[in-house]
Amino acid sequence: MLYEWIRGENNDDGDRPSFPNKKSRYILVIAICLGLLALIWPVTRTDKTGNSTVRTSTISNDKKLNQQLASELEYILSRIDGAGKVKVSISLASGGLKTYAANTRNESRAIEESQNGANKKTTETNMSRDLAVSAGAPLLVENKTPEVTGVLVVAEGAKSPIIQEKLVQATSTLLNISPHQVCVMPGGDI
Template sequence: MLDEWIRKTKDTDGEKKTLFTGKNRKYVLIILICIGLLALLWPTSNRSQLTPLPASLEVESQNRPAYTMELESILSQIEGAGEVKVSITLVSDGVKTYATNVRNETRETKESDSKGVTKNSREENLSQDIAVSSGNPLLIEEKYPEVLGVLIVSDGASSPVVQEKLVNATATLLNISSHKVRVMPRKGGE
């Protein structure tokens, strides 16, 4: 029924009138132009154009377990510390900066017509790509994660001497100030 109405409508005079004649023609043309502009301007996700970064580029939160395990291993070797558990709070997972190839192209054109009117136009294209060396991205700088604080639970932490050793060792290993390190005795420890 709707299909028939779109194809043909009857005027009050009884003559057939299609959708693309008379006043309707202007409205249909305007609607089609608007739909075309919307299709051109509608934001599209360029997921197919984005290339996923290799696993070596992704900043992962695996730094925390690695730091924790290494720190536990070292601190448990301190005399009187006993079994040690460590919890590290990081501000960030670190930052890796990669080299980029930057291309900047500028094109200027000057056009003048017979009336002496001059038109100047300038087109500038800037593109950046990650620089690759031997198939791997070229790393310029790597900032390690910033440590916010460390909590150490130790069997021997009830001794002030052991606490001081644990705090000093942790502050030295992580290059942080000692006020960011807390040592607590383990429940049921020495």
């Protein structure tokens, strides 16, 4: 039937073709084929470099956070009387904790069957979780800063036990860590 329509052969019904010439019919068939091809053509592309870029930026963000925290601590500790020049090194447990939003779907289905007079009831439950995405990126709900595991403070004035104690107390208070996680060492020309 399609072949006859394209060729423009007359039907037994006496209907005349809706398109007056063969060229317009061929163009219509080609347009339909191109439309179907566009529908089935894969749209998504895999980008292998995108994943490594995300990891690199996460690592550099962790380093920036560590450096920023250390420089702020250096500035504050150097303001303590008798501390002199101060250098700080901070050890972090991890890159922190990031919590992303997820869409949860629960589906349950009950099936009742009777065989030979015996009733059988089966319940099937499915739960699926999908990552919530906003503007092409996962939706971040919570971002916890990394946990500080230890701090090394090197100060010119740390030769005095009183200054050492002040530096330990200030560091443990600022970073909310216990004093045994802070090590203060005297330093020469920093």
